[in-house]
Amino acid sequence: MNSYTNPQVLVSQAKDQPISVTPKDLPLELIETLRQEFGEAFSVALAIREQHGQDESSFIAPPPQAVVFATSTKEVQRVVELAAQYCTPVIAFGVGSSLEGHLLAVRGGISLDVSRMKEVLAINTEDLTVTVQAGLTRKELNEALKHTGFFFPIDPGADATIGGMSATRASGTNAVRYGTMRENVLALEVVTAQGKIIRTGTRAKKSSAGYDLTRLFVGSEGTLGVITEITLKIHPQPESIMAAICSFDTIAQAVNSTIEIIQMGIPIARVELIDVNSVRMVNQYAKLSLKEDPLLLMEFHGSPLSVQEQISAVQAITQDHQGCEFEWAKTPEERNKLWGARHHAYFAALQSHPGTRAISTDTCVPISRLADCLLDSIQEADESGLPYFLVGHVGDGNFHFGYLIDPKNDMERSKAEMLNTKLVQRALSMNGTCSGEHGIGLHKMDFLVSEIGEDAVDLMRHIKSALDPLNIMNPGKIFTDKDL
Amino acid sequence: MNSYTNPQVLVSQAKDQPISVTPKDLPLELIETLRQEFGEAFSVALAIREQHGQDESSFIAPPPQAVVFATSTKEVQRVVELAAQYCTPVIAFGVGSSLEGHLLAVRGGISLDVSRMKEVLAINTEDLTVTVQAGLTRKELNEALKHTGFFFPIDPGADATIGGMSATRASGTNAVRYGTMRENVLALEVVTAQGKIIRTGTRAKKSSAGYDLTRLFVGSEGTLGVITEITLKIHPQPESIMAAICSFDTIAQAVNSTIEIIQMGIPIARVELIDVNSVRMVNQYAKLSLKEDPLLLMEFHGSPLSVQEQISAVQAITQDHQGCEFEWAKTPEERNKLWGARHHAYFAALQSHPGTRAISTDTCVPISRLADCLLDSIQEADESGLPYFLVGHVGDGNFHFGYLIDPKNDMERSKAEMLNTKLVQRALSMNGTCSGEHGIGLHKMDFLVSEIGEDAVDLMRHIKSALDPLNIMNPGKIFTDKDL
Numbered sequence: 001m002n003s004y005t006n007p008q009v010l011v012s013q014a015k016d017q018p019i020s021v022t023p024k025d026l027p028l029e030l031i032e033t034l035r036q037e038f039g040e041a042f043s044v045a046l047a048i049r050e051q052h053g054q055d056e057s058s059f060i061a062p063p064p065q066a067v068v069f070a071t072s073t074k075e076v077q078r079v080v081e082l083a084a085q086y087c088t089p090v091i092a093f094g095v096g097s098s099l100e101g102h103l104l105a106v107r108g109g110i111s112l113d114v115s116r117m118k119e120v121l122a123i124n125t126e127d128l129t130v131t132v133q134a135g136l137t138r139k140e141l142n143e144a145l146k147h148t149g150f151f152f153p154i155d156p157g158a159d160a161t162i163g164g165m166s167a168t169r170a171s172g173t174n175a176v177r178y179g180t181m182r183e184n185v186l187a188l189e190v191v192t193a194q195g196k197i198i199r200t201g202t203r204a205k206k207s208s209a210g211y212d213l214t215r216l217f218v219g220s221e222g223t224l225g226v227i228t229e230i231t232l233k234i235h236p237q238p239e240s241i242m243a244a245i246c247s248f249d250t251i252a253q254a255v256n257s258t259i260e261i262i263q264m265g266i267p268i269a270r271v272e273l274i275d276v277n278s279v280r281m282v283n284q285y286a287k288l289s290l291k292e293d294p295l296l297l298m299e300f301h302g303s304p305l306s307v308q309e310q311i312s313a314v315q316a317i318t319q320d321h322q323g324c325e326f327e328w329a330k331t332p333e334e335r336n337k338l339w340g341a342r343h344h345a346y347f348a349a350l351q352s353h354p355g356t357r358a359i360s361t362d363t364c365v366p367i368s369r370l371a372d373c374l375l376d377s378i379q380e381a382d383e384s385g386l387p388y389f390l391v392g393h394v395g396d397g398n399f400h401f402g403y404l405i406d407p408k409n410d411m412e413r414s415k416a417e418m419l420n421t422k423l424v425q426r427a428l429s430m431n432g433t434c435s436g437e438h439g440i441g442l443h444k445m446d447f448l449v450s451e452i453g454e455d456a457v458d459l460m461r462h463i464k465s466a467l468d469p470l471n472i473m474n475p476g477k478i479f480t481d482k483d484l
Numbered sequence: 485m486n487s488y489t490n491p492q493v494l495v496s497q498a499k500d501q502p503i504s505v506t507p508k509d510l511p512l513e514l515i516e517t518l519r520q521e522f523g524e525a526f527s528v529a530l531a532i533r534e535q536h537g538q539d540e541s542s543f544i545a546p547p548p549q550a551v552v553f554a555t556s557t558k559e560v561q562r563v564v565e566l567a568a569q570y571c572t573p574v575i576a577f578g579v580g581s582s583l584e585g586h587l588l589a590v591r592g593g594i595s596l597d598v599s600r601m602k603e604v605l606a607i608n609t610e611d612l613t614v615t616v617q618a619g620l621t622r623k624e625l626n627e628a629l630k631h632t633g634f635f636f637p638i639d640p641g642a643d644a645t646i647g648g649m650s651a652t653r654a655s656g657t658n659a660v661r662y663g664t665m666r667e668n669v670l671a672l673e674v675v676t677a678q679g680k681i682i683r684t685g686t687r688a689k690k691s692s693a694g695y696d697l698t699r700l701f702v703g704s705e706g707t708l709g710v711i712t713e714i715t716l717k718i719h720p721q722p723e724s725i726m727a728a729i730c731s732f733d734t735i736a737q738a739v740n741s742t743i744e745i746i747q748m749g750i751p752i753a754r755v756e757l758i759d760v761n762s763v764r765m766v767n768q769y770a771k772l773s774l775k776e777d778p779l780l781l782m783e784f785h786g787s788p789l790s791v792q793e794q795i796s797a798v799q800a801i802t803q804d805h806q807g808c809e810f811e812w813a814k815t816p817e818e819r820n821k822l823w824g825a826r827h828h829a830y831f832a833a834l835q836s837h838p839g840t841r842a843i844s845t846d847t848c849v850p851i852s853r854l855a856d857c858l859l860d861s862i863q864e865a866d867e868s869g870l871p872y873f874l875v876g877h878v879g880d881g882n883f884h885f886g887y888l889i890d891p892k893n894d895m896e897r898s899k900a901e902m903l904n905t906k907l908v909q910r911a912l913s914m915n916g917t918c919s920g921e922h923g924i925g926l927h928k929m930d931f932l933v934s935e936i937g938e939d940a941v942d943l944m945r946h947i948k949s950a951l952d953p954l955n956i957m958n959p960g961k962i963f964t965d966k967d968l
Contacts, residue, residue: 125747126743128746128747204849205851209931210703211962216696216700219696220695265612303790305790306789306790309787364688367612397688398688431688433691452684455680457694460695466950
C-alpha cells in the first residue's frame with residue numbers, strides 16, 4: 001500500500017474538502033531564500049522531512065516539503081513572513097509527540113521546528129512564574145527548577161515541549177489538583193500569521209483586560225500562530241509527598257472509589273486508573289511486580305498533617321469499595337519509578353505487541369458518569385477481540401483506551417475506529433467531550449461537530465479566517481475548510 | 485453642563501472615532517415590531533431607559549433608545565435578529581453594577597435586560613457543577629445551593645448577575661484560592677451576533693476540543709454575543725471556616741505579610757487589605773468597631789486540622805511583620821457581617837462623602853511588586869488631596885483605589901484620572917495589568933493598548949469583526965473602531 005494514500009487520512013477529512021495527497025513543490029525562490037538565510041538549519045532531505053512528517057498518531061501522510069530549525073522568535077517570524085509571501089503552510093513542530101495527527105503536512109509546506117528554542121528566560125519564584133521558550137520540554141523545565149523549591153506539574157505522557165503542550169491544551173496526571181495548560185499558562189508570545197510578534201498577557205495572576213488571547217492560542221493547535229514564548233505558573237514543591245497503590249478486584253470498584261474521592265473534595269494530587277492489561281504490560285516493560293489487578297495509583301501532596309488526613313479519608317473510601325491495603329512508594333526513587341512506569345504505559349503496550357500502533361481514545365465525562373461510560377466501553381473492547389490497554393486520569397473523568405492494531409491492517413483499523421466512535425458518542429451523550437487532552441488534529445474533526453454543533457465550529461472557522469486569512473497556519477486541522 | 489456631552493466619555497474614545505453623542509432614533513418599524521412581540525416587556529419610557537443607561541462608573545452618556553426585558557434564550561435570539569436586521573446596537577444588561585462604562589449606550593441602541601432570566605437549570609452536586617440562566621445573581625445562586633453542601637465562591641462587591649460576571653471575567657475575595665470566572669465557567673450558551681444559539685462546551689472538567697470559545701466569551705464584555713446560560717464549577721463547603729482580622733501599624737507590613745503568605749503557598753481562601761480610610765468608612769457605615777489601622781481580613785478553609793495549620797503559619801508570618809494579635813469572627817453571623825462590611829466598602833465610601841462618585845482603579849501586579857506599586861501610589865493619592873479609599877484582593881496582587889470626586893467637578897475628575905493613569909503606568913512597568921477584574925469598558929481602551937500593544941488589540945478587532953461584522957454587539961467598548 002502506498003503510504004501516501006492511506007485511506008484513514010482521507011476518511012478523516014470532510015467529504016467536501018479532499019486533501020491534496022501529493023503536495024506540489026515549494027516555489028524554487030522560497031527554497032533558495034530559506035537556504036540562504038538559514039543555511040544548515042534548513043533542510044529538504046527526505047529523512048529530516050519524514051521525521052517531521054509524523055507524530056505518535058497512526059496516520060501516514062506525505063512529509064512536509066522542507067524543515068527549518070528556528071533558534072529565535074525573529075527566525076520564526078521570518079519563516080512565517082516568507083510562508084505568507086508564498087502562501088505556503090507552516091506547521092510548528094516540537095518533539096512530535098502529539099497523538100491526533102496535528103503535525104502531519106496534509107497540505108504540504110514547511111515544518112517549523114522550534115525544539116532548539118530551549119532557553120529558560122526567567123524564573124520568578126517570588127511570583128510563582130517562569131518564562132521559557134517554546135522548545136523547552138517539561139522535564140527540562142523541571143530540571144531547571146530542581147533547586148528552587150518549585151515545580152511545574154503538567155505532565156502528558158511524553159516529554160513534550162512547553163510550546164506543544166500549550167498548543168494542544170495538554171494536561172496529565174497532576175491536572176486533578178493543579179489544572180491543565182488552560183489554567184497554568186499566564187501569557188504567550190506568539191508570531192501571528194501576519195508575522196507580527198505579540199504578547200497575549202502579563203505576569204499578573206489575573207486580568208480582565210480584553211479578550212482572553214492567551215486561552216485562544218492555548219489549544220489552537222498551531223492553526224492561529226506560532227507560540228514562541230510561554231509564561232507559566234509554577235507551584236511550591238509540597239512539603240510532603242506520599243504515593244500509594246491500591247488494587248481492586250474490579251475496575252468498577254476502583255472507579256467508584258475515585259468518584260467518591262472527588263465528590264468529597266479531597267485535594268488529591270494524582271489518581272490514575274490502570275487496568276489489568278496495562279499492569280501486565282507495565283510490569284514487563286519496567287521490570288515491576290505490581291499485583292496484576294486493576295489499580296489506582298495515587299499521590300498526596302501537602303503538609304505532613306494534611307497528607308495524613310487525605311490518606312485516611314481516601315483509605316476509608318477505598319475500603320468501602322473492597323480495595324486492598326495501600327502499597328507505598330516511599331522514597332523519591334520509588335515514586336519516580338512508579339510514575340515513570342505509568343508514563344511509559346503507552347510504550348509498554350506497543351512493546352508488548354511488536355509492530356502494532358495504538359489508536360488512543362481520549363474522552364472525558366462528568367465524574368458521576370465515569371463508571372457507566374467506562375464499563376460499557378470495556379465490554380465493547382473485550383468483545384472486539386483487539387488487544388487494548390486502559391489508563392485514565394480518572395479524577396478528571398478522563399481516560400484513554402489504546403487499541404493495538406497493525407497499521408497496515410484495514411480491518412483492525414476500522415474495528416478500532418468503530419470502538420472509538422462508539423465511545424465518543426457515549427461520552428457526548430453523557431455531556432462529556434471527545435477530547436480531554438489530546439486535541440482534535442486530523443482525527444476528531446467530525447466528533448468536534450457532533451460535540452458543539454456546526455454553528456459553533458463555524459464560529460471557530462470565522463476566527464481562523466480572521467486571524468489567518470491565507471490559511472497558512474497548520475491548515476486542515478481542527479475543522480474542515482468551508483465557505484462561510 | 486449637558487450630561488450628554490460629558491467630556492470624559494469623549495476623551496476615552498480614540499481621536500479617530502468620536503462617538504455619536506445624540507443617537508439617531510430607532511427605525512419606527514423596529515419599535516413597532518418589538519412592541520407587538522414583547523408587549524410590556526418592551527419600553528421606551530425615559531425612566532426605564534435612563535436606569536439602563538448607566539452603571540456604577542462615573543460616566544454619563546445618552547440612555548439606550550429602548551429596553552427589552554427578555555425571559556428566555558429564544559427572546560434574546562429574537563431581539564438580536566431584529567437588531568441585526570436594523571443594524572442597531574444591543575447591550576446586554578444584568579443589574580448594572582459594572583464599573584468601567586460597559587453598559588453605556590454610546591452608540592444608542594437597545595438595552596437587552598436579562599435580569600428576569602433567573603432559572604437554576606441544573607444543580608449537579610455529584611459533578612460539582614451547576615447550570616443557570618444569565619440573570620441569576622451570585623447571592624441567588626448561593627441561596628439555591630444553601631442546603632446542598634456546595635457553594636459558588638466568586639464574589640465581586642456587588643450582587644452581580646452570573647451573566648454579567650462572566651462577561652467581565654469577574655473575581656472577588658475568594659479568587660486567591662478558587663480562581664476567577666475564567667477558571668470557574670465550564671461552558672456557556674451564547675446568542676451570537678448572527679442570532680444563532682451556540683453552546684461553547686460540555687460539563688466535562690477539562691477539554692481539548694477546539695478553540696476555547698468559553699474563555700473567548702468570558703471577559704468579552706457583551707461585544708461578541710449575549711450570554712444566556714452558564715455552566716459553573718461549584719465547590720464543597722469547607723468543613724471548617726475561620727475568619728480573622730490582623731491590624732498593622734503600616735500598610736507596608738500588611739502587604740509584606742501577604743506577599744510571604746502567597747510565596748509560601750499557603751492555601752488561604754481570602755486575604756483582603758483594607759486601608760485606614762476604608763476601615764473608618766466601613767465602621768461608620770456598618771456600625772462596626774474595627775481598630776482604625778490598616779488591616780488584613782483573612783479567611784481559612786479546610787478540615788479543622790488544615791485550617792489550624794494554615795493559621796499557625798500565617799500567624800508566624802504576620803508576627804514577623806509586627807502584626808497585632810488576630811481578632812476572630814467565629815460564628816457564621818459574625819463572618820457574614822465582616823465580609824458584608826468589606827463588600828460594602830464602596831458604598832460606605834460614597835456615603836461618607838455624599839454627592840460624590842468613586843473613580844475606581846483596578847490594577848493587578850505580580851505579587852513581588854505589590855508593595856512597591858501600592859506604596860508609591862498611596863503617596864501620590866495622599867499628595868493629591870482627594871479623599872480616597874483603598875481595598876485590595878492583595879493575595880492576587882490586585883487592588884482598588886477609589887478616588888471620591890464630585891462628578892460635575894472637572895478638575896477633581898482630571899486629578900483622579902491622572903492618579904489612575906500614573907497607577908496603571910506603574911503597574912504596567914512592573915509587568916502587571918490595567919484591569920484585574922473590572923474590565924476595559926469605555927474607560928481603559930488606551931490602557932489596553934499600552935498593556936498589550938496595538939498589534940494584539942488589532943487581533944481582538946479582527947475577532948470582533950469576524951464574529952460581529954455589523955458591529956451591533958455593545959459597540960464602542962474594549963477598543964476603538966479602526967479600519968483593519
